[in-house]
Each structure stands twice: as structure tokens, then as C-alpha cells.
Amino acid sequence: MTHTTTDDLHQRYAGHAPAWTPHLEHPVLQSLLRHRSVRRFLSTPLAPGVLDALVAAAQSAPTSSNLQTWSVVVVQEQALRDSLAALAGHQAHIAQAPVLLVWVADLSRALRLAEAAGQAIEAHQYLDTYLMASVDAGLAAQNVVAAAEALGHGTVYIGALRNHAREVARLLALPRGAMPVFGLVVGLPDPAAATAIKPRLAPAQVVHFDRYRVPDDEQEQIADYDVALRAFQRANGLPEVGWTPAVLQRLKNGQSLNGREHLREAVQAAGFELR
Numbered sequence: 001m002t003h004t005t006t007d008d009l010h011q012r013y014a015g016h017a018p019a020w021t022p023h024l025e026h027p028v029l030q031s032l033l034r035h036r037s038v039r040r041f042l043s044t045p046l047a048p049g050v051l052d053a054l055v056a057a058a059q060s061a062p063t064s065s066n067l068q069t070w071s072v073v074v075v076q077e078q079a080l081r082d083s084l085a086a087l088a089g090h091q092a093h094i095a096q097a098p099v100l101l102v103w104v105a106d107l108s109r110a111l112r113l114a115e116a117a118g119q120a121i122e123a124h125q126y127l128d129t130y131l132m133a134s135v136d137a138g139l140a141a142q143n144v145v146a147a148a149e150a151l152g153h154g155t156v157y158i159g160a161l162r163n164h165a166r167e168v169a170r171l172l173a174l175p176r177g178a179m180p181v182f183g184l185v186v187g188l189p190d191p192a193a194a195t196a197i198k199p200r201l202a203p204a205q206v207v208h209f210d211r212y213r214v215p216d217d218e219q220e221q222i223a224d225y226d227v228a229l230r231a232f233q234r235a236n237g238l239p240e241v242g243w244t245p246a247v248l249q250r251l252k253n254g255q256s257l258n259g260r261e262h263l264r265e266a267v268q269a270a271g272f273e274l275r
């Protein structure tokens with residue numbers, strides 16, 4: 001039997017797939033809908049040309065005012081990946097895969113430009129500029145995820161690089177005005193480790209038309225989603241936590257941020273006042 005987009009949507013919405021218009025079948029959509037994070041990789045290096053293609057995909061993403069206020073550090077050196085894996089809560093996939101891409105909110109280029117021009121700039125001191133650079137880094141990275149998956153590779157984001165952001169910045173020799181935002185592991189998925197499409201909330205829980213309206217059935221829908229996510233976790237040999245307990249635990253307090261509760265100080269130390 002052939003695999004269809006409807007099958008993928010059933011997994012994405014745990015059996016409650018929204019109607020799908022067949023003429024929207026498209027390889028780009030098919031690839032996007034099949035996304036799953038990969039956490040077991042082969043150590044095989046990326047084939048020649050793949051990294052260049054991924055960088056081109058990243059640079060093809062939209063960027064606020066064409067300012068291109070992001071950079072990416074391609075970390076291949078094993079010892080460096082080992083250190084970064086340890087800093088990110090001992091995430092083995094960082095050391096296992098051939099490449100870790102560290103995405104950087106980078107105003108240092110603009111600062112060098114200003115210096116060379118003998119002109120002062122100060123808008124990088126505002127929160128919006130830092131947010132803009134972080135958003136742009138996210139857009140570029142997600143283009144890499146889409147491109148890598150289309151090429152048969154797997155990826156997983158590493159937000160935990162912010163647990164020790166200052167140390168990460170030091171290890172990567174980031175200049176003033178440059179701040180690591182997150183990592184992205186890229187490599188060939190280990191075929192011995194199955195991955196699956198993780199269910200999401202029903203579309204009606206996250207989509208609003210014209211005005212935000214808390215859905216009447218929000219609690220029931222989330223209870224259903226908890227059941228679906230526990231089933232996914234059971235089927236994939238993961239702890240059966242469900243969604244609600246995970247959300248409440250992850251957002252419980254500053255300590256549950258695993259070091260990221262100090263991010264403001266780290267960002268300020270990198271030269272952003274966050275005014």
C-alpha cells in the first residue's frame with residue numbers, strides 16, 4: 001500500500017486528521033508534514049556539497065530589513081562537540097552526529113561595519129534588535145531543517161546550548177555582539193533507531209480567525225491530546241509523561257530552565273543591553 005499525506009496527517013493529529021485537499025499534494029508539503037526530530041545518528045560525515053546546500057538554504061530565508069544579523073558556526077571537531085554535548089545536559093547526539101550548527105544572533109558584523117565607517121550605532125542595545133536577530137536565526141535554521149530532511153538527513157534543535165550560553169560563546173570564540181541562540185544537529189539518521197511523527201494539538205486549539213478566542217473545548221481537547229501523546233510515548237519507548245505535566249514542569253519556575261534563567265545576564269555580557 002502506498003504511503004500518503006493523509007497517513008502522515010493521521011499521525012500528526014493522532015487519528016483526527018483534518019480534511020486534506022488532494023490537489024495540494026506536493027513534495028515540499030509531504031516532506032514538511034513528515035518532520036520528526038532525530039536523536040540517533042550515524043557518524044558518517046556529510047557528503048560533499050551537502051553543507052554548502054544547507055548554508056544556501058539558510059541564506060535564502062527571509063531576513064529582517066535584509067540586515068542578515070545571524071551567523072552559524074559549523075562545529076565538526078570531535079572534542080568541541082563533546083564539550084558542547086556536556087554543556088547541553090550531556091546530549092549524546094551532539095557528539096555522535098558529524099555536525100552541530102550553532103546559530104548566532106550576530107550584531108558583531110554591524111558593529112565592525114560601524115567601526116570601519118567611523119560611525120556609532122546603538123540600536124543593537126534594544127531588545128527588539130536582539131529579538132530580530134534571534135528570529136532571523138530561527139528562520140534560517142528551519143530552512144536548513146527542511147532542506148536536510150528533503151535530502152534524507154535528520155536534525156534536532158539544541159535549545160539546551162543556552163543552559164551555559166556564556167561558556168558556549170567562549171568555546172566558539174564569539175566576538176562581542178554575537179550570542180548563541182540554539183544549536184542544530186545534522187546527520188544521517190541511524191536506521192536502527194526508529195523515529196515517528198509526533199502528534200500535535202488539534203489545529204482548532206492553535207488557530208484563531210480574526211480575533212483570539214479561547215476554545216470552548218480547550219480542556220477536553222488537551223485531555224485527549226494528553227492521551228494521544230502518552231500513546232506515542234509508549235509506542236516509542238519514551239517515559240509516558242503526556243503533555244500537560246510536561247508543560248507545567250518545564251515552565252514551573254526559574255530553576256526548571258536549567259541555567260537559562262540567567263540568560264539575560266549572559267546576553268548583556270555579550271554586549272546587548274536589552275533596553
Ligand SMILES: Cc1cc2nc3c(=O)[nH]c(=O)nc-3n(C[C@H](O)[C@H](O)[C@H](O)COP(=O)(O)O)c2cc1C
Nearest residue numbers: 035036037038039091156157158159160161182198
Ligand atoms: C528551539 C528548539 C530547541 C530544542 N531543544 C532541544 C534539545 O535541547 N534537545 C532535544 O533533544 N530536542 C530539542 N528540541 C526538539 C523538540 O523537543 C521537538 O521539536 C519537539 O519535541 C517536537 O518533536 P518533533 O520535532 O519530533 O516533532 C528543540 C526544539 C526547538 C524548536
